[in-house]
Amino acid sequence: MKFKERIAIVEGVRTPMGKMGTTLAVFEADDLGAIPVREVMLRAGFGPKDIDEVIIGNCAQPAHAANVARVIAIKAGIDKHVPAMTVHRNCASGMEAITTGANRITLGESKVVLAGGVESMSNIPFLYRKEMVVFFTNLMRSKTISQKLKTLLSFRLKNLVPIIGLEVGLIDPTCDLIMGKTAENLSRDFFVTRSEQDEFALRSHQLASAAILAGRLQEEIVPVVLPPKYSTTMVEDNGPRHDQSIESLARLKPYFDRKVGTVTVGTSSQVTDGAAAVILMKESQAKAEGREVLGYLKAYEYAGLDPARMGLGPVYATSKLLDSCKMSLADMELVEINEAFAAQVIGCLRAFESKAFSQEFLGKKDKLGSIDMRRLNVNGGALALGHPLGMTGTRLVITLLKEMRRKKKQTGLATLCIGGGQGAALLLEAN
Numbered sequence: 001m002k003f004k005e006r007i008a009i010v011e012g013v014r015t016p017m018g019k020m021g022t023t024l025a026v027f028e029a030d031d032l033g034a035i036p037v038r039e040v041m042l043r044a045g046f047g048p049k050d051i052d053e054v055i056i057g058n059c060a061q062p063a064h065a066a067n068v069a070r071v072i073a074i075k076a077g078i079d080k081h082v083p084a085m086t087v088h089r090n091c092a093s094g095m096e097a098i099t100t101g102a103n104r105i106t107l108g109e110s111k112v113v114l115a116g117g118v119e120s121m122s123n124i125p126f127l128y129r130k131e132m133v134v135f136f137t138n139l140m141r142s143k144t145i146s147q148k149l150k151t152l153l154s155f156r157l158k159n160l161v162p163i164i165g166l167e168v169g170l171i172d173p174t175c176d177l178i179m180g181k182t183a184e185n186l187s188r189d190f191f192v193t194r195s196e197q198d199e200f201a202l203r204s205h206q207l208a209s210a211a212i213l214a215g216r217l218q219e220e221i222v223p224v225v226l227p228p229k230y231s232t233t234m235v236e237d238n239g240p241r242h243d244q245s246i247e248s249l250a251r252l253k254p255y256f257d258r259k260v261g262t263v264t265v266g267t268s269s270q271v272t273d274g275a276a277a278v279i280l281m282k283e284s285q286a287k288a289e290g291r292e293v294l295g296y297l298k299a300y301e302y303a304g305l306d307p308a309r310m311g312l313g314p315v316y317a318t319s320k321l322l323d324s325c326k327m328s329l330a331d332m333e334l335v336e337i338n339e340a341f342a343a344q345v346i347g348c349l350r351a352f353e354s355k356a357f358s359q360e361f362l363g364k365k366d367k368l369g370s371i372d373m374r375r376l377n378v379n380g381g382a383l384a385l386g387h388p389l390g391m392t393g394t395r396l397v398i399t400l401l402k403e404m405r406r407k408k409k410q411t412g413l414a415t416l417c418i419g420g421g422q423g424a425a426l427l428l429e430a431n
Contacts, residue, residue: 002299002324006429007102008286009294011044012398013222014276017237017386018122024234024273025122026227029062030071033118036277037076039222040114044279044291048077051279052110054084055101057093057117058390060124061086072118091338091416092302092424093117094276094393099300099426101280111285116277117395119388126162135159172420175307179340179419180256183263186311186347197267197342198249201383204339205244208380212236216379216406220398239270240384267342272386276394295401295412299325299427305361306421311344313423314415315351319362321413321425329369333409336400338392338416339381348417378403392416397426404430 013036018024024032033056041047056069065071070084078084089096094117101113128136135155142148171178186192211217223235254261255268278294286293301324303316314337322328329352339345349371351357358364379399382392396414404412408430415425 001301003102003106003297005106006283006296006298007105008281008283008291008296009397009401010279010281010286010291011040011294012220012276012278012394012401013040013043014220014391014395014398015224015274016221016234017239017272017274017388018234019239019386020122020271020273022238023226024120024224027120027273028065028123029058029060029118029120030065030068030075032120032273033068033072033116033275034075035224036116036222036275037072037078037114040277040279041076046112046279049079049082050112051078051082051114052112053101053104053114054078054082055087055097055113055115056084057087057089057095057097057393059088059090059093059119060121060389061088062120062123063125068118078114088390089422089424090419091340091387091389092393092418092422093390094395095300095397095414095416095424095426096393098278098280098297098394098397102297102300105280105282111281113280114277115280115394116275117391117393118275119390120273121271121388122273129159129161131156132159170419172307172310174420177308178256179310180263180268182308182310183268183341183343184257184261185309187262187343189309190347190350192262192343192346194262196346197262198246200342200346201249201267202244202246204377204380204383205241206380207378208237208240208384209242211379212240216403219402237385239272239386240380263341263343267383269340269382269387270385272388274386274388274391274395276391276398278394278398295404296429297426298429301425303423304421305423308421310419310421311340311347311417312351313417313421314348314425315368315423316362317423317425318413318415319364319368321427322368325427327427329371332371332411332413333375334378334400334404334407334412335371335376336396336412336414337377337381338387338396339377339383340387340417342383344417345381393424397428401428401430404428
């Protein structure tokens with residue numbers, strides 16, 4: 001969809017990203033999400049009654065906070081009369097929040113939308129197996145002592161083995177593959193070697209490390225004061241390894257296909273906690289109010305594809321985006337492709353450059369083009385920084401727009417693959 005009037009992204013901010021089970025694990029999704037929401041309003045100069053609607057992307061909906069967007073809005077101090085909703089498009093949930101907000105603004109249903117994404121992957125719960133649920137149900141229904149005793153005697157220790165919620169969320173029920181297996185498919189389809197994946201992962205860590213040391217990522221991060229003593233503050237992502245080496249990556253064994261696979265934990269995105277938020281309004285309104293704007297959303301597209309090769313989603317969605325905007329891949333001065341897996345990103349790069357792929361799967365006569373590596377994920381990506389599922393889409397937009405402003409670039413592409421066989425692509429402009 002190409003907007004007749006661009007949507008201004010007034011400001012954007014995110015928390016640092018923390019590896020699962022580490023620093024940010026003390027925050028549930030609602031508390032974590034409230035941090036950038038409060039901060040983005042402060043930085044942009046908006047009060048609690050200036051927001052018309054809150055839209056937050058989230059995948060693992062916390063059991064204690066149904067419609068987590070509403071809980072986040074209230075905890076962030078937004079006026080209670082402001083409506084809020086949670087959206088879910090797997091890995092693109094943070095983008096879905098932005099594009100849904102942009103649509104509502106375009107339709108005149110809201111003037112100012114606060115959009116974002118959050119994921120506390122540390123707090124995705126373990127689930128009881130069906131047998132354990134039946135046991136508890138029967139125990140609750142047992143009235144007499146003999147009934148209770150009979151139910152208790154039916155208990156088996158194996159019933160206590162949990163279903164790990166995180167693993168359930170990362171397995172696609174439409175093709176019964178964990179996401180890493182879909183990356184293995186692409187490594188075979190596009191002949192992506194193990195060494196190429198290790199080299200790409202090393203690149204991600206080196207670029208992320210350089211960005212942190214240069215202070216570039218600090219522009220998008222709100223420091224987080226850590227409970228329970230509130231005596232320490234997290235100021236940067238803890239995923240990037242400043243001393244990462246090709247030798248240490250090469251020592252890792254394939255994780256998803258241990259016999260003939262090539263994808264390791266080192267070439268997979270890190271399981272991470274984080275939250276991000278942006279403020280949206282029409283370009284004309286932003287200019288009328290004299291607001292300094294981070295950038296603009298010009299167009300977006302979503303696309304579907306084979307779930308077993310979901311990692312190619314950026315190619316399918318970008319193809320649609322280029323068609324709707326009558327642009328070419330060469331027009332994109334900076335590109336952010338979410339690094340779900342090294343094999344997945346390399347597979348996308350090769351699909352972009354393949355005439356045969358374009359003809360067979362995209363219905364085009366020629367290849368889409370190539371992406372200069374000097375324009376791609378210049379501050380590292382999810383292999384180093386992490387991939388909080390519901391937050392990543394918003395993070396990509398913020399990171400890209402701030403880099404476009406630093407480098408004085410006009411156009412940027414933010415795109416990612418989506419579990420279940422989808423892709424998302426956003427065209428962003430600086431001014």
